[in-house]
Amino acid sequence: MGEPARTRTTPPRRGRLEQPVRRALAGAAALLLLGAPATAASAAARPAAASALAVEAAADRAPITLDNLSPTAPVKGDTLTLAGTVRNSTGHTWHNAKVRLRTGTGALGSRSTINEVSKRTTATAADGTPVDGADHPMPDITAGGSATFTLKVPVSKLRLTGDGVYELAVELTAENGASLGIDRTFLPWFPSDSGVQPTRTAALWPVVDEPRVTARTMADVRQTPVLRNDGLTSEMRSGGRLDRIVKLGDSLPVTWVVDPDLAITADAMAGGYRVASGSGTKAGSGGTAAKQWLTELQWAMVDYKDAAQARKQLAENGGSSTPSSTASPSATASPSDTGSPSPSASAGASGSGGTQPNPADYPHDDVVGLPVGDPDLASIAHRGHGSAQLSTLLSNAQELSANASTALKLGVQPRTDVAWPVQGWLDSSIIATGKQAKASSFIANSDSIGRSGLPYTPSARRNLAGGLHEDVADSAIGSILSRDLSTPASRAEAVQEILAQTLMVTMEAPSKQRTLLIVPPRRMTTDQATVLAEALKAADKGGWIDPISLKQLQQTAPDPSAPGRVPSASAYPSSLRATELSSATLGQVATVNAQLQDMVRILTAPQRVTGPFNGAMMRTVSTAWREDPSGERAFEKETNDYLDDLAGAVRIAPKSSTITLSGQSATIPVTVLNNLEQTVQVVVRMQSDQPTRVTVGDGHRLNIPPRTNRQVEFPTTATTNGRAVVTVRLYDLQGKAYGPTQRITINVTSAGNSVLIVVGLGLLIVVVAIIRMYRKRARRQADGGPQGDAPQEGPGEGPDEGADTAADGAEGSGADEKVEG
Incomplete structure (x- = not known):
């Protein structure tokens, strides 16, 4: 199942x-x-x-x-x-x-x-x-x-x-x-x-956890990641759940199903990390455990016969008999697409007795990589259908799972053509969503597919339309593994039931060789892993099953008597719908993405922000949140709040809402704050809502270094008394507004008599000029001269009072400043 x-x-x-x-x-x-x-x-x-x-x-x-x-x-x-x-x-x-x-x-x-x-x-x-x-x-x-x-x-x-x-x-x-x-x-x-044909049996071995890495990073060059808690430390240490799962699966002929985000997280922890603590952070304690665990995972996924050979080779060279205990990471590589550093935990190093074996140099078991973060396909299909942002997110998660950086951390290139919806329940919308993540095979639950009507259990491989396939997991065995197996009695009972079920499958049609797929819970416990390991070993030794990989199972011919089937949407269990991620949660992906794109346009090093937040968006829609809805809400809020903090770090410093001008002109200073750790490029503009009363100067283009404030001045001229409102706002270099608008009321108390005199003199000069022109024209006509005005040289336009010069202005303190004319 x-x-x-x-x-x-x-x-x-x-x-x-x-x-x-x-x-x-x-x-x-x-x-x-x-x-x-x-x-x-x-x-x-x-x-x-x-x-x-x-x-x-x-x-x-x-x-x-x-x-x-x-x-x-x-x-x-x-x-x-x-x-x-x-x-x-x-x-x-x-x-x-x-x-x-x-x-x-x-x-x-x-x-x-x-x-x-x-x-x-x-x-x-x-x-x-x-x-x-x-x-x-x-x-x-x-x-x-x-x-x-x-x-x-x-x-x-x-x-x-x-x-x-x-x-x-x-x-x-x-x-x-x-x-x-x-x-x-x-x-x-x-x-x-x-005369008995053993059943060719594939078993999935999931290595999956809940999201731990937040969008937040430290301000250092490496961008040290911040984890929401330090729970992985106990999981990865000796005896922890993930440690036991890796060690149990090490010698089994199973297909590993890995969320690469777990390897990305372990790799980040190995390089040093922080843990959220109140409003701040504290040092994480699991770097050594994460490094050791990741190396053990890499070796566990090596074909177990070749891994044994490597251990023997290392022992003969004078090193440890366990390669994973001596592997050392290389220098830190460039940040990954999820904003985490990527030191390789598996690079070869010289040991005391010879060359350190590298797991990447050996044949591997079948390894399936889920899309990074393990996105919930069913929730996206049912509650986020048609969202372009979610489609892009799924594609990005799949591509990140398949890229070279991820393969470096895993020590193997996983295949990403398999989709595993929650509990293997399918419908047409889930199939369509899985295709967006480039899946061609779907892990299905035999209960969701329904009875075949055959007197025996049919093979797991089934054909679907459009070149797609479903690999049907046995629900009876899956149900056994889903129990609470925390007591010796429950484990003993489960092992014997699995052995009974597998032998009975073989004996249903002893001369007809078939395939069987066993799928444990996604986040299986140590007890569940122990039961499955014991049952697989005993059944293999007993001779009624022939262990194969999922890839080998997928290469077998489907049983023509058991065609593939996609259940209708109405058949999807209501109990599973009740645990789906909400439409509001899925909608947050679009909201965060839009805000992120607005911010990127003012950044000179956008990858420092896009990497961590792209990873966070993948983790926001993780399947793991079905079991922890409160954790999902907290993670979503942390992501949104941190993006708001970053976006608000570039802003116009608050000013007094009213400025009084007692003369005809003045300059209004504006301070722009950049509290980010990178240079930003913005344009600051001031506009008057009554340009006939108050006019302001042109905008300024600014390059503001990290943790720096810049002050610019806008010349202002008033022509009449009264009130006028000016707005100040930041824009990116493409002219799109960034951040909130600041409104300032200008109270002009006296435009000054000099203004009236200048205006009057200007009018008088115009009148005199008109009279003179009329008289000259009359003389030309009387003398028989040319008709019409001769070309006149008009006043030239002055240079642009642009941002480049304003950008070199002195840095401001960021304090409020009241300006009077």
Whole structure:
């Protein structure tokens, strides 16, 4: 099944009495069968019996659990060991109880039969008969107490009549043999592979986490990244989830499915990073762990046979037997497209005994790279359909996953032609969205595709229209892996169920070789990874599966009896729609992108801003947010707030809203602030809304260095008294407005008598000139001269009072300044 829901309720443990009525009956049986008197004197025991019933009804733990079965897939001559725990949830001591082993009379007939056995909660005749000599007397178990048991039985005593899957049950019985509880498991038995075609089985091995890197970076040349928390440190350290997943997958023939953003983040941490803390940051503590983990990941994805050869080579050269423990990063490279530095954690170095093996030099397992950030295809398809910004984002995320910088960090070039929607649920819009990310194959959930109607499980590869394909994951096995597997009993049960399911697939049509795809949860836990690893190893050793990669599976011919199918939009589960990213969240991508593009036009080093924010936008639509909606809201707010801070770092310093001019002219100073760490290029302009009353000078083009203020002056002339409003605003070099407008009211209290005199003299000169022209023309006509005016030399236009000279003005303090004429 394609990434089963992690929020689903865990199926009931076999043997657990769930309903209060059943618990009460079990409690009553325990009292009668373990020594409660059945005579009239029992009336005195009724209060105690009632108490026991209450305790039993409140209990939520099975009376008996099977914690371990070894070997998980026995062969002829083996002795089977079963170990488990008995728990007394009644209010009375249990005396003379014992555990015995039961097995059915024959192999189970189908996968549906396995499911039916799993759902039984009480002992029935279908559980078979006790196995001779396979019982374990229990000591007295006090109320609320527990005890362990171990059964050892040769497989020859288990009545295994032929290849197939058998039910085994450990049952807790009272002194008289009545059942007090039962726990079931399954035993695969495949002693002979004569004529049986093993199922070619591919398993995905996801290495995925939640977004950690923010859009924020430090002001140094490297742009040290800032992480939203330091949670990856514990995940990557020895014993952490990501550490265990990598080590478990190291020796398995699996297909790695990696979000390259995790490698980008680990690489950034290895070079030094900060962690958000309140309004500031603090030093991150996981650089060494991240460097070690990334190197281990690189080696784990090397074909495990070649990795073993490399380890042997290194040991022979006098180095460590584990290449990952000695790999050293090279010098820091240029910043990546997500704004993170990119030192290579896998570059070769000379060790004490010879050349350090480089994982990039060896053949690799099949490695699928998700689009960077693991964008939620279903949310984008359903709530962001038609958004050009989201389409561009998906394409960029896919291209970044496939580029050389990412391959350097991963130590391998991943393939990016596979789409994995949430839990493998498809519809036509999800297919269309996946195509935007250049996917040609889609991981699908067999539950979403529906039943094939065939008497066997068909192969995983299916054809779709338009040259597309779907690789259908087995939902039954996926559901097993989606459970809470945090206890020994749950893990033992899950391993045996997976072995049973895989063997049953093979036995459904033993002469017809097919393919099977196993997909665990996207962010599988260490316990889920452990179960899958144990099951794959046991099934491979047992001989009924043939492990292959996803790429090999995709090269097999689809079963013509099981054509591909794309479910309708109405079939998409409402429970998954409820967890989708909101339209508002997806819309923020367009909003942030528009604001980012406005800002880029004034920057001289735009990549210092676009890189971190492009990465942040990819992470904003991550699939991981379905499980952490509050985290998504916080991440979105942090991104928007930081972009607002950066955009507001280039602005006009506030001025008094009113300026009084007491004469006909003055200059108004304007200060432009640049609090960024790079030079910006802007034009500052002032405009009057009443140019007949107040006129202002031309705009100024400014190149403002980092962390610098520039002051420019606008000459202003007033012709009449009264109020006028001027606006001051920044523009980019293409003439598009940047930032808010600042309005200033100019109060002209006296234009001055000199202004009136000058105006009057000007009018008088014009009148005199007209009279003189008239008289000259009259004389020419009287003398017979040429008609019309001779060319006159008009006044030339003065030089542009432009920004280039203003840009060299003195730096201002940025304080408010009141200007009077």
